[in-house]
Amino acid sequence: MNESRFKRMKDLPSTHLLGSGTPMCSGCGGLEALHEIYDILGPKTVFVNAAGCMTLLAVYPFTPFRGSWLYTAMASAPAGAQGIRDALDILIEQQRLPVEEDLEVVVLTGDGAAYGMGLSSTSGAMERDLNFLYICYDNEGYGNTGQQFSGATPHAARTATSKGPHGFAGFKKDLFSIWAAHKPSYVATVIGAEPLDLARKIEKAMQLKGPRLIIALAPCPTGWDYDPRESADIGKLAVSTGVWPLKEYVDGRVVHTKVPKQRQPVEDYLEKQGRFAHLFEPQRNEQLLQELQNSIDSYWAEIEH
Amino acid sequence: MYRIRFHGRGGQGMKTASRILGSAFFLEGFDVQDAPRYGAERRGAPIFAYVRASRQAINERGVIHHPDLVVVADDSLVPVPAAAVLQGLDAHTVTLINSHTSAADWQQRLNLAGPVLILPATEEAEDRAELPFVGTTCAAAAARLVGVISRDALAEAIRTELGALGSQLVEKNTEAALQAYDLMEPHAGTVTEGKAHSASGYARPDWIGMTVEDVDLAAPSIHAAATSVEVKTGLWRTLRPVIDYDRCSRCWWVCSTFCPDSAIAVDADGRPDIDYDHCKGCLICVAKCPPHAIEAIPEHLAQAAEETNA
């Protein structure tokens, strides 16, 4: 594989492809990640989207993209991608489309689709070794419908459907491992708050063929309940507290691309978000806080030793 | 029947305002409807919510077209056509605006037939999280203006609607709400119930003749890229980021990389330029600029300064 052209921050794009004027919330962490990703992907892309916040990006006659967009049912974006990939391949084979005009087929869905409803069609696409890229922006809930919990909601978070004193009783699914177990070409986690790490991973994914899947943690001021100006700082905290491990799966191996040296306590991340406020008031829930810290510590204990 | 419409931006708590006022009416023995109405756009975009309250069963449904009271939580919405703040106002309608500008000025600007009242706006704090929900104060002011809701019913409605957010927030909001309630004391009862509408009085809209267009006119295929720039999301902003070019170190365009909305362009010399037609005012750039060269100022002050300079 070629050496990355993104060695330092100055190598990041200073002009942007994604159009302004989208209906996403002010301070949307998912949009921040998408705009950084799109700069690396370039305009020769076609997006396949499943229902979620980002469906609203391309509402006729407005689109922030420079190419086409296909909207599918919530569970079937990877199936839509198969159709487009096949059509492009046939056109190229019949010499009706020059090879230089080939497009990268990019699935774009939220976590509700990726971790839940769309998991089976994604599994099928990997099974068929479909040549496509999957971008999941993970705001840890059904954002578009008012932040109900999803398979990506973290333990103890308040959502519209988990309001009690302990928040969400379930646990966030390990989608990275579920995807990697299919042995696709590439799986990675990214976050908009770490743009250099993100750029290198998207660049690497573009150099590969076959199924390539990316999960971008997407801080969401509306669903996570914090001031929009904090979006990038909360993203950074997700990494420095060890909540969101930045890693990639390639050639059958998992590599952590950024191991926080001195992990900050997870509280620093939690206390900034209204969805965890019940852990701190009316009184601190020491037991639950400790549980959350322990689960992060045990994850990293396995990585670090 | 009372018909009340709240106008604000996504994130300012208009849905909560309608729920608090609705619950307060309910506690006073009224039949109530309350509902928010928003389109595809989100936090920052104009939304409205409405409340109907009556001692009799409510047979009306849908959006309120002729309100007895219009509450405007954010005065920058008044001139925005998409917000439709002024729709259906007549001599009977009271307009309450959360604003730094006086009632006389608004009356002159808008030439409204009905009375205009002001809910003095709290200075938009640097840290929005410090602000009590403007929605709660709007609901409280409305509660006083109708004159049939007690302080106790209001406080209980706030506890019911905000309880899940924790006792601290409930306390803060209740305090701000009761202040707004008391502030409206001199106008208690200014808002009175509008006439009942009956189905028999309903006038059908006139028919509008539509010609059948060719398909390429009726549903043109658009091949242009990034057409979203035609949507001016700068109207959502309540705080404006302003770059101090003496302090800007022309870094590796941190502001431009992190701006979710592609609203900061950087020229060949590394000089950043904010596109105020599209900047939504999230202030991520303010938080991230390494030498702290970007400052946030309230949008209404920025606009006032622009007007004086022009």
Ligand SMILES: Cc1ncc(C[n+]2csc(CCOP(=O)(O)OP(=O)(O)O)c2C)c(N)n1
């Ligand atoms: C089969 C199906 N069920 C439910 C819905 C309603 N729906 C639209 S968007 C959405 C939430 C999607 O959540 P996610 O994928 O996490 O994206 P987000 O909204 O968070 O961006 C739901 C449930 C739908 N469109 N299709």
Ligand code: SF4
């Ligand atoms: S709800 Fe969250 S993910 Fe959806 S547009 Fe708003 S900030 Fe972005």
Ligand code: SF4
């Ligand atoms: S406040 Fe800054 S980061 Fe946010 S939209 Fe405006 S220019 Fe972009």
Ligand code: SF4
């Ligand atoms: S982040 Fe600050 S220093 Fe860097 S280009 Fe932007 S304004 Fe200038």
Ligand SMILES: [Mg+2]
């Ligand atoms: Mg989601």
